[in-house]
Structures are given as structure tokens and as C-alpha cells.
Amino acid sequence: MCQLREKEKTNRQLREKENTNFLIPVVKRKKRERELAQPHATFSTRKELKMKQESAFTIYGANQHFHLASCNFEMATTLSEAYRDNPLHLHHIIPLDFSSIRTLPDSHAWPQSEDDDDNNKDNYDNDDGPCIPIIDLMDPNAIELIGLACEQWGAFQLKNHGIPLNVMEEVEEEAKRLFNLPVNRKLKALRSGGGATGYGRARISPFFPKHMWHEGFTIMGSSCDDAKKMWPNDYARFCNTMDNYQNQMKMLAEKLTNMIFNLLGVSEEQKAWINTFPQLCEAVQLNFYPCCPEPNRAMGLAPHTDTSLLTILHQNQTNGLQIFKEGAGWVPVHPHPHTLVVHTGDILHILSNSRFRCALHRVMVNGLRQRYSMAYFYGPPMDYVLSPLVLHSLPLFRSLSVKEYIGIKAKNLGGALNLIRMLQN
Ligand SMILES: C=C1C[C@]23C[C@@]1(O)CC[C@H]2[C@@]12CCC[C@@](C)(C(=O)O1)[C@H]2[C@@H]3C(=O)O
Numbered sequence: 001m002c003q004l005r006e007k008e009k010t011n012r013q014l015r016e017k018e019n020t021n022f023l024i025p026v027v028k029r030k031k032r033e034r035e036l037a038q039p040h041a042t043f044s045t046r047k048e049l050k051m052k053q054e055s056a057f058t059i060y061g062a063n064q065h066f067h068l069a070s071c072n073f074e075m076a077t078t079l080s081e082a083y084r085d086n087p088l089h090l091h092h093i094i095p096l097d098f099s100s101i102r103t104l105p106d107s108h109a110w111p112q113s114e115d116d117d118d119n120n121k122d123n124y125d126n127d128d129g130p131c132i133p134i135i136d137l138m139d140p141n142a143i144e145l146i147g148l149a150c151e152q153w154g155a156f157q158l159k160n161h162g163i164p165l166n167v168m169e170e171v172e173e174e175a176k177r178l179f180n181l182p183v184n185r186k187l188k189a190l191r192s193g194g195g196a197t198g199y200g201r202a203r204i205s206p207f208f209p210k211h212m213w214h215e216g217f218t219i220m221g222s223s224c225d226d227a228k229k230m231w232p233n234d235y236a237r238f239c240n241t242m243d244n245y246q247n248q249m250k251m252l253a254e255k256l257t258n259m260i261f262n263l264l265g266v267s268e269e270q271k272a273w274i275n276t277f278p279q280l281c282e283a284v285q286l287n288f289y290p291c292c293p294e295p296n297r298a299m300g301l302a303p304h305t306d307t308s309l310l311t312i313l314h315q316n317q318t319n320g321l322q323i324f325k326e327g328a329g330w331v332p333v334h335p336h337p338h339t340l341v342v343h344t345g346d347i348l349h350i351l352s353n354s355r356f357r358c359a360l361h362r363v364m365v366n367g368l369r370q371r372y373s374m375a376y377f378y379g380p381p382m383d384y385v386l387s388p389l390v391l392h393s394l395p396l397f398r399s400l401s402v403k404e405y406i407g408i409k410a411k412n413l414g415g416a417l418n419l420i421r422m423l424q425n
């Protein structure tokens with residue numbers, strides 16, 4: 001606590017010394033912030049829009065660390081709290097008991113979509129066609145290659161990432177141990193309606209008319225409370241493994257974010273939150289896709305983009321993940337041993353002013369093999385104000401906090417980015 005107070009003091013001093021925003025009277029500043037925060041703000045002329053955008057830049061862009069520095073550590077909103085305002089019905093939380101199902105129920109039978117031709121649904125593990133780049137982190141050109149992959153795909157596979165093999169093996173083993181529990185045990189850790197952690201369907205479930213062939217388990221911070229509910233006498237193994245995984249993933253996410261921000265030309269001050277903020281937005285999602293009696297008519301995880309800045313994903317050696325690429329359709333991401341998948345999420349798309357894609361992805365299921373994946377989501381703190389970090393042209397998105405964006409996404413899913421867009425790129 002003392003350390004946090006010290007940090008708050010240092011930040012206040014920094015803010016007082018460096019932030020020219022203090023020269024703008026508070027009332028006037030608040031009024032400008034409110035105007036800019038209008039979700040459907042319309043501008044009668046391009047000139048008016050440009051003026052608004054320039055003033056947005058004065059408030060949020062040039063003085064980004066005002067918002068970082070003014071974030072109160074003790075009061076900072078957590079990711080869990082952001083979801084509390086957007087509760088889900090139990091119907092969208094309780095998964096089916098897949099262990100007792102022999103035929104595909106109508107509730108889980110998805111209509112064939114136009115993009116699902118033979119090449120990308122039925123034969124989703126075929127080897128022809130484009131595939132996302134595999135990048136070696138030890139390659140001297142890794143930064144440039146990552147930049148290209150983010151621009152062209154919004155995803156890449158990463159090898160020589162430095163995560164110890166035993167950490168990946170252990171997390172996979174614990175995920176299997178969890179999802180193989182009898183359903184009544186898993187239900188003890190069921191996510192609550194307004195909750196964010198624990199066992200349940202994917203959060204995106206209410207946006208789709210059919211249910212997914214999927215079970216999930218979400219961790220934010222320590223998983224001990226939820227683990228105790230399932231293993232009252234033997235929860236430590238699970239918690240320690242998850243802590244270890246989170247710590248390792250965080251280090252990798254920080255490294256990648258630094259590399260990407262350097263590539264974008266982001267200043268040291270704008271990068272300051274990466275290593276210093278204790279209230280980062282981070283979460284681990286364990287995903288399980290049981291064997292399915294009719295895999296071609298089911299959907300493991302419906303199409304979505306991740307909200308994060310970056311997502312780092314470990315998949316067991318089982319196909320199923322696909323990324324949508326204009327002109328190519330759904331492209332399979334074949335697992336390679338010791339290789340992680342990295343997705344750039346909505347937050348990086350906004351911060352890069354659309355330079356980097358946030359790839360639409362989905363997961364298909366399998367008739368013979370169970371699929372497990374362990375995703376780590378990384379992003380700036382809840383109070384961080386999102387706006388393009390480096391501007392070579394007008395900002396395409398209005399400024400808003402991470403918390404506000406999560407709220408908009410919780411209500412609009414795929415429409416969220418369009419709702420905050422001010423200009424088409
Ligand atoms: C931090 C998070 C990202 C996530 C919502 C969550 O709070 C934890 C679960 C994540 C996940 C995993 C499956 C796909 C996804 C869209 C979902 O429904 O839950 C993502 C969320 C996201 O990226 O918004």
C-alpha cells in the first residue's frame with residue numbers, strides 16, 4: 001500500500017510538472033471531454049470534425065500521461081468490475097453436459113454460412129492456400145516481421161518465445177484436469193450473472209442464435225477462490241500453475257508490446273504503463289471443445305475479435321482455429337509444436353489508428369479429438385484512455401477509456417469498433 005501511495009505521489013508530481021492540460025480550466029476540459037465522448041457525435045462539416053479531432057488530440061493524444069498519471073491506484077477499476085455492469089442470464093452461462101450427448105441437439109446446430117465452402121469448414125485442416133506467418137522471436141528481423149504480420153493478418157505464430165516447455169505442459173494438463181471433472185463439480189465454480197471469473201460459456205454467447213460446442217473457465221488474478229470450490233483439498237496445484245502461466249505470459253506480452261510500440265514510434269512516456277502499472281487488464285481463458293458427433297454442423301467458438309491489446313494463445317496439438325482473411329475466407333491456423341499464436345486485439349487496432357488489424361477468428365470442432373486452448377489477454381489498465389498513439393493522419397476513433405470500450409463491446413460485440421469510429425480509413 002505504501003509503495004502504491006509513493007507511486008501515486010510521484011505520478012502527481014510528474015503530472016504537475018509536465019501536464020499542460022492543467023492549464024485548461026477543469027470545467028472547460030470536462031465539457032470538451034463530454035462532447036467528445038458522445039457515442040454518435042455527428043459533425044456537420046469535415047472542418048468541424050477536424051477541429052474536434054484536433055482538440056481531442058490536445059486532450060488525449062499529446063498529454064496521454066495525464067490520464068495514466070491521474071489513474072488512482074487504490075480506486076482503479078478492475079476488469080471484473082467492468083463486467084459487473086453487463087450481467088448475463090444463467091442460460092448464457094451454464095454449458096451443456098457434453099459428456100452425456102450422443103447426437104447434436106438443434107440448439108447447437110449452426111446453419112451453413114456463405115463463407116463455409118468445402119475448403120474451409122469441412123476440410124478445415126487442408127494445407128493449401130495462405131497461412132499466417134510463423135515468426136522466430138530470435139530472428140534479427142523479428143520486429144519488422146511482426147509489424148508486417150499485424151498489418152496483413154492481425155495474427156502470427158511465434159517460436160523461440162522463451163516460455164519454458166514445462167509451463168506450457170503443466171497448464172495444458174491442469175486445463176484437462178479441470179474440464180474432465182464431472183459436471184456437478186465444475187458447476188460449483190460457475191460464473192455468476194454479473195461475474196467475470198469461473199466456469200461457463202463464452203461471454204459472446206448471447207450474440208448468437210445457436211449455442212457453441214465449448215466450455216470455458218476464466219481467470220483474473222488469482223484463481224484460488226474458484227479452484228477451492230472444485231477441489232476443496234487440492235486446489236494449490238491448479239492455482240500455482242495458473243499463476244506461473246500468467247506471469248510468464250505477462251513477460252512475453254510486455255516484450256511484444258514494447259517491440260510493437262517501438263515500431264509504431266511510440267514515445268517512452270506513452271509506453272510507461274507497460275512495466276509500472278499494477279492494475280493491467282489481464283485474464284486467462286481456458287477453452288475446451290469436446291469431441292462432437294456432427295462437427296460440420298457445430299461451432300466451437302463463434303467469430304469474434306479479441307478486446308485485448310494482444311492475446312497469446314497456446315493450443316493443444318489439435319486443429320480448429322481459423323482466421324478470416326479478405327479474399328481467402330477462413331484460413332486454418334495449424335498448431336506447431338512449441339509455437340504460440342498471437343492475435344492483435346481491438347485495443348491495438350485503436351491505438352495504431354487502424355494500421356494493425358484485429359483479426360476475426362473462430363474455432364471449429366472435431367469428431368475425434370478434444371481440443372484445449374489457453375488464452376492470455378493483455379491490455380492497459382481500465383482507466384487508460386484509448387486514442388491513436390501516433391498520428392500520421394486524422395484519428396479514426398474517438399477517445400474513450402478501456403472500461404468504456406469494454407462496456408460498449410459487451411452490448412454490441414462486432415459493432416463496437418464502428419460505434420467509436422469517427423472516420424472510415
Ligand atoms: C478479458 C477477457 C477477454 C474475453 C472476455 C474476458 O473478460 C475473459 C474472456 C475472454 C473471452 C474468451 C473467448 C472469446 C471472448 C470474445 C469471450 O467471449 O470471452 C473473449 C473476451 C474478449 O476478448 O472480449
Ligand SMILES: O=C(O)CCC(=O)C(=O)O
Pocket residue numbers: 285287301306313315321361363372373375
Ligand atoms: O481456442 C482457440 O484456439 C481460440 C480461443 C479464442 O479465440 C479466445 O479465447 O479468444
Ligand SMILES: [Fe+2]
Pocket residue numbers: 304305306361
Ligand atoms: Fe479469441
